[in-house]
Amino acid sequence: MLLTTGYTMIRAFVSGFADGVTKAYKTFFSNKKKLTILGESGVGKTTFIKYLKGKTEKEALETTQTINSEKESIKIDKVSFDIVDMGGSKTNYKSWVKQVKDTDYLLYFFNISSIFKKDTDYRIKDDMKQINEYIYNSKNIKKVFIIGTHCDKAKDCDNDQFYQKIIDSKIYKIMLANLGGSDMVCTIFGSLNSTKNFNKISDTVIKVINDEE
Amino acid sequence: MMRSNIIFFAQDLNNKDNDILMQNNVTVDNMNKIQELMELTSQVSLKGKKVIDDKILKVFIYKDNFLIIIPTNSKDSSGREAPILLYSNINDDKELILKYLDNFLQIIDRQIDKKALKNILYNVKKDNILNIKYIIVGVLVAIMLYLIAT
Numbered sequence: 001m002l003l004t005t006g007y008t009m010i011r012a013f014v015s016g017f018a019d020g021v022t023k024a025y026k027t028f029f030s031n032k033k034k035l036t037i038l039g040e041s042g043v044g045k046t047t048f049i050k051y052l053k054g055k056t057e058k059e060a061l062e063t064t065q066t067i068n069s070e071k072e073s074i075k076i077d078k079v080s081f082d083i084v085d086m087g088g089s090k091t092n093y094k095s096w097v098k099q100v101k102d103t104d105y106l107l108y109f110f111n112i113s114s115i116f117k118k119d120t121d122y123r124i125k126d127d128m129k130q131i132n133e134y135i136y137n138s139k140n141i142k143k144v145f146i147i148g149t150h151c152d153k154a155k156d157c158d159n160d161q162f163y164q165k166i167i168d169s170k171i172y173k174i175m176l177a178n179l180g181g182s183d184m185v186c187t188i189f190g191s192l193n194s195t196k197n198f199n200k201i202s203d204t205v206i207k208v209i210n211d212e213e
Numbered sequence: 214m215m216r217s218n219i220i221f222f223a224q225d226l227n228n229k230d231n232d233i234l235m236q237n238n239v240t241v242d243n244m245n246k247i248q249e250l251m252e253l254t255s256q257v258s259l260k261g262k263k264v265i266d267d268k269i270l271k272v273f274i275y276k277d278n279f280l281i282i283i284p285t286n287s288k289d290s291s292g293r294e295a296p297i298l299l300y301s302n303i304n305d306d307k308e309l310i311l312k313y314l315d316n317f318l319q320i321i322d323r324q325i326d327k328k329a330l331k332n333i334l335y336n337v338k339k340d341n342i343l344n345i346k347y348i349i350v351g352v353l354v355a356i357m358l359y360l361i362a363t
Contacts (some may be wrong), residue, residue: 041228042291064269064294067224067282069255084259087251089224091232094248095255121227 032080036099039109041088042206049085051198073082093130100134112148142212143186144179145186152191154168220300221317226289238313252301277303279337285323307334
């Protein structure tokens with residue numbers, strides 16, 4: 001019994017020490033940047049990552065409910081990223097907070113075609129409540145991206161006034177304020193229904209990140 | 214004897230707030246508790262090793278725990294595949310896991326390939342990344358002792 005307890009304690013100590021060494025290595029020797037993607041289910045988080053990984057349009061659009069969190073290592077230009085794809089359900093809120101605390105870049109996705117619906121409005125407000133405090137207290141976050149997806153499904157998506165209406169909306173202003181304000185936030189509207197449209201979004205994201213780095 | 218911690222989770226097919234989580238065959242209703250348990254399962258997929266990645270089916274192992282994303286016959290309202298999640302300890306009784314799974318599937322009214330899952334359950338092995346960590350730590354300690362001694 002004593003031997004077992006002693007062994008368990010030594011094992012826990014060594015395991016903890018090993019985790020510490022790994023963390024220290026990542027902090028001091030690894031130049032990987034961490035990018036976290038948040039947003040409710042079905043807004044395009046996983047599709048975006050699939051495109052980033054170089055998947056074809058067909059592969060990228062064949063998605064599955066992401067029910068918890070996953071990490072992918074991707075190199076874009078000269079920068080290596082650990083990209084965290086978070087489950088969109090509210091049941092993942094505790095994991096969201098944990099990831100926001102030590103991310104370098106945050107991408108918040110929402111569905112532009114349903115932005116004026118009550119459900120989306122409530123959900124975005126709930127999301128903001130969860131992460132706002134951690135964004136303002138974070139010493140790591142360099143930039144936050146608000147990415148409105150599904151423009152192809154929105155009425156009047158070819159009309160500039162439509163986007164101005166979104167920029168002027170209360171819900172957008174809530175997002176902007178909660179995600180760090182206009183100096184911190186970069187807003188992009190677009191679609192992920194084709195590689196061409198994905199490129200329009202990702203080119204802007206990569207350019208902004210390259211400027212920061 | 215170690216207490217089991219067998220968790221099953223399924224996201225609502227309408228992607229609203231009717232997700233179902235069962236811990237040790239008991240449905241958990243408290244949102245705070247569900248979020249804590251989901252964070253526990255995320256540790257395995259974020260820190261662990263992905264040992265199987267077959268489109269929807271994924272198996273992650275972290276220390277003594279494993280996480281399986283299991284394909285089902287259902288799709289969500291957006292037409293996406295709707296898998297379920299199983300989190301457990303490598304030492305947990307496999308037959309107990311399968312028994313709890315039956316109850317969970319009845320509640321959520323979805324079907325899975327049980328034969329394939331059973332095969333995975335009985336073959337899932339402890340992550341040996343930890344053993345590599347032990348070796349690294351051992352070498353570091355040996356270097357430190359050497360430096361102290363000289």
